Amino acid sequence: MEKWTPKHEAPEPLEGPVVATITGGTILWFVLFLAQLPFYGWFDDHGHTWWAWTPLAGAGLGLIGIWYVRGREAALKRSAVTEDTSGG
Numbered sequence: 526m527e528k529w530t531p532k533h534e535a536p537e538p539l540e541g542p543v544v545a546t547i548t549g550g551t552i553l554w555f556v557l558f559l560a561q562l563p564f565y566g567w568f569d570d571h572g573h574t575w576w577a578w579t580p581l582a583g584a585g586l587g588l589i590g591i592w593y594v595r596g597r598e599a600a601l602k603r604s605a606v607t608e609d610t611s612g613g
Contacts, residue, residue, distance in 0.1 A: 543594045
């Protein structure tokens with residue numbers, strides 16, 4: 526197990542427009558779902574209906590992701606304000 530032990534510290538996480546990125550990805554998944562709806566009959570005939578439902582699942586998970594990252598952003602802002610007012 527020793528050979529798998531990290532020999533250096535992990536880098537700091539990158540911060541960026543997380544909410545916008547997740548929102549854009551969610552919109553993209555939903556657009557992909559809508560784009561595949563006209564082909565649902567073909568998917569059904571060939572046993573590939575999961576191709577149509579996968580983007581819808583991605584959009585649903587993206588909605589959960591948007592909720593999560595918006596809460597995270599709000600918590601980070603609250604933490605920064607608390608640190609500033611406490612003289613930290």
